[in-house]
Amino acid sequence: MLKNIYVTQPSLPPYEEYIEAIKPLWDSKIITNMGKYHSQLELELANYLDVPEISLMVNGHMGLEMVIRSFEFPDGSEVITSPFTFISTTHAIIRNRLKPVFCDVKANDGTIDESKIENLISSKTVAIIPVHVYGNICNTLEIQRIADKYGLKVIYDAAHAFGIKYNGIGIGYYGDSSVFSFHATKVFNTVEGGAVVCKDHSLYEKLYNLKNFGIQNEESVVAVGANAKMNEFSAIMGLCNLKHINVSISSRKEIYNAYINELYSVNGITVLNRCGEYYSNYAYMPIVVNDMYGLTRDEIYAKLKYNGIYSRKYFYPLTSDQLCFNNKYKNASLEVARELSKRVLVLPLYEGLTIDDVTRITNIIKEK
Numbered sequence: 001m002l003k004n005i006y007v008t009q010p011s012l013p014p015y016e017e018y019i020e021a022i023k024p025l026w027d028s029k030i031i032t033n034m035g036k037y038h039s040q041l042e043l044e045l046a047n048y049l050d051v052p053e054i055s056l057m058v059n060g061h062m063g064l065e066m067v068i069r070s071f072e073f074p075d076g077s078e079v080i081t082s083p084f085t086f087i088s089t090t091h092a093i094i095r096n097r098l099k100p101v102f103c104d105v106k107a108n109d110g111t112i113d114e115s116k117i118e119n120l121i122s123s124k125t126v127a128i129i130p131v132h133v134y135g136n137i138c139n140t141l142e143i144q145r146i147a148d149k150y151g152l153k154v155i156y157d158a159a160h161a162f163g164i165k166y167n168g169i170g171i172g173y174y175g176d177s178s179v180f181s182f183h184a185t186k187v188f189n190t191v192e193g194g195a196v197v198c199k200d201h202s203l204y205e206k207l208y209n210l211k212n213f214g215i216q217n218e219e220s221v222v223a224v225g226a227n228a229k230m231n232e233f234s235a236i237m238g239l240c241n242l243k244h245i246n247v248s249i250s251s252r253k254e255i256y257n258a259y260i261n262e263l264y265s266v267n268g269i270t271v272l273n274r275c276g277e278y279y280s281n282y283a284y285m286p287i288v289v290n291d292m293y294g295l296t297r298d299e300i301y302a303k304l305k306y307n308g309i310y311s312r313k314y315f316y317p318l319t320s321d322q323l324c325f326n327n328k329y330k331n332a333s334l335e336v337a338r339e340l341s342k343r344v345l346v347l348p349l350y351e352g353l354t355i356d357d358v359t360r361i362t363n364i365i366k367e368k
């Protein structure tokens with residue numbers, strides 16, 4: 001009986017290493033509220049990600065909510081964003097009382113179609129929130145040109161883009177801010193966690209405040225903040241995982257390359273990511289199933305599942321088409337995104353996956 005293979009598995013440090021690292025917490029009794037390890041992780045991550053300012057968060061979603069909140073946009077303002085993403089991106093906009101305006105994506109990589117952004121801008125538009133989906137980097141140059149022309153903020157959902165260097169600089173340098181997720185399923189994890197990065201120190205200070213109830217000192221609360229702080233156990237998990245991140249990314253790269261070797265000759269299957277065009281993190285293995293292949297995306301999904309392989313229909317449906325929105329956005333012009341979301345399938349890719357596992361998976365895709 002072959003073992004089941006799931007779409008992802010967390011990277012964990014050696015057990016003893018983590019246990020050793022958390023011991024000091026039993027002496028200090030400081031286990032949260034921006035302790036020593038929180039500061040140390042901010043320092044090490046700013047260095048690794050090559051960004052000037054970084055504010056750790058309890059998770060990526062609250063990072064998005066906090067940074068959107070920090071700009072104090074008027075209620076009802078419009079934000080141009082991608083529907084081809086995890087639901088968090090859209091929820092973070094709506095939970096800030098802003099209106100998402102969904103822009104179509106490009107078929108070759110799933111990122112926002114920059115040529116369709118300008119048409120969606122109105123007098124109420126305040127920001128663009130694009131997504132570096134699967135670690136595919138958006139057209140940052142054109143997005144910045146548009147943002148500058150119309151005076152808009154740019155906040156990247158960089159949940160998939162940990163450690164990527166684009167044009168030789170850390171991906172977090174682009175736009176006004178970027179948000180990373182350190183969820184267990186991501187390339188780098190702190191169990192649950194995330195971070196907002198930026199260049200502006202005053203934004204860092206605002207976030208520090210917003211993630212801690214708006215408390216300035218013992219007696220003064222100066223903003224209506226939330227509780228979005230990262231605790232010390234998570235920060236230590238991050239410090240441990242960061243020691244192994246380069247090994248972790250290179251094993252992902254080997255697995256990714258093995259997939260490419262097996263799949264490049266399969267008629268009707270294309271790979272939807274651009275790893276290799278710049279320093280990438282090999283976070284995901286998304287494929288697109290075209291008519292030529294013979295089976296539909298849902299048929300491959302079912303066939304893999306029958307064989308104990310659990311792939312995922314990321315991202316299907318589009319966030320704009322989710323039940324909670326009651327068809328509110330059904331008239332949005334999202335032809336490419338809708339077609340892509342019906343054809344895309346994310347195959348298992350994680351540090352512990354073996355080349356034999358890849359062969360087992362790709363053999364199922366190849367045999368028809």
Ligand SMILES: *Cc1c(COP(=O)(O)O)cnc(C)c1O
Nearest residue numbers: 059060061086088159181182183
């Ligand atoms: C994972 C993810 C998030 C949310 O991050 P959490 O850390 O799980 O809160 C946001 N956007 C995208 C695209 C994600 O994949």
